[in-house]
Amino acid sequence: MNWKSFILGVAVGAIGGYAVKELISNKSDVSPETVLELVKKQFKQNGPISGSWIHMEAEPYKTQQIHYRVYKGGISRTNKGEDKQYEFIADATTGTVLEVRPFKNEFALKHNQ
Structure with missing residues (x-):
């Protein structure tokens, strides 16, 4: 040789x-637990949170013609005696939060009309 x-x-x-x-x-992927901790850390900068959750399986998501694999979850906080809930969507590969919006309970909206 x-x-x-x-x-x-x-x-x-x-x-x-x-x-x-x-x-x-x-x-x-970043673990869903790590993503949830990152999101909670960001939310805690604006006050205490009272609850949180995350789906453990990444799923496909498309926004503005870009395809991602994402985790979806939520954060609850109490502000001046009023409970507010937020949904978030985070990139499963990087953990970056792509979207946050107030949670709308469609079931409650339909039955309160």
């Missing part, structure tokens, strides 16, 4: 291993 073949084999193996590592690390 000559040294050129050996060195070429080692180099190709190292480059291949690095490429596989990068592909695997780019495809992994």
Whole structure:
């Protein structure tokens, strides 16, 4: 066996291993628990929260022609005796919050009319 073949084999193996590592690390999601903790931390900057939840499975989501895999969840807070709930949508790959909106309970809206 000559040294050129050996060195070429080692180099190709190292480059291949690095490429596989990068592909695997780019495809992994942030855990839903981590995303929920990040969202709670951001909400706590504006006051205490009284509850939170998150769906444990990422799901497809499209906004402005961009496709994501997201976690959906919610945060509750009490402000001046009034309970307010918010829904959030966070990117499953990065944990970045894509959208926050007040929670609208459609069941309660239909029955209060």
